[in-house]
Amino acid sequence: EAQVTQNPRYLITVTGKKLTVTCSQNMNHEYMSWYRQDPGLGLRQIYYSMNVEVTDKGDVPEGYKVSRKEKRNFPLILESPSPNQTSLYFCASAWAKANEQFFGPGTRLTVL
């Protein structure tokens, strides 16, 4: 089944404790992206990647890192999480830029 998977689905952590949210797609998509969803703000793009080893900042990259060492994986790293990073995070992938994106199920992160 074609899908985008994210892990973990739920995470509660404390300020400053490094964490990684994994994202994997099995569709051989070139484009991958991370978003955060907050009430009243919609989705805001954190980082995106056009292909392996090619990443770029979205609108809200501060406090986040990403890497794209393999085509299928695009992990999101929070080196020192803070409470304002409490949010619902979505990973997405697409065949290429400007194509429809396939979204993962989301990761609900709470930073205490």
Added chain:
Amino acid sequence: AQSVAQPEDQVNVAEGNPLTVKCTYSVSGNPYLFWYVQYPNRGLQFLLKYITGDNLVKGSYGFEAEFNKSQTSFHLKKPSALVSDSALYFCAVTLYGQNFVFGPGTRLSVLP
């Protein structure tokens, strides 16, 4: 800078009646425009997109959208609403297909 507005937080419509979910955008250049739907506790699903060509775009589940360049709008429409259409709808814009900006979302409630 790109921006998307969805002027209505909530739209209520009776089952069987036509529905419209509004979207206006601001971008310098020729945009790519998208509509996505989010059902409760799910990721986003693609509905339709406008790249170029015919201003009326048809998508999934009987939805369509009309691109109006002079009014910078991309309203989502459906001739006859179903209760199962109740969900959160997002409009999104991108200029070059890499950096996406989403609207804040409109909650559609279809009443039986």
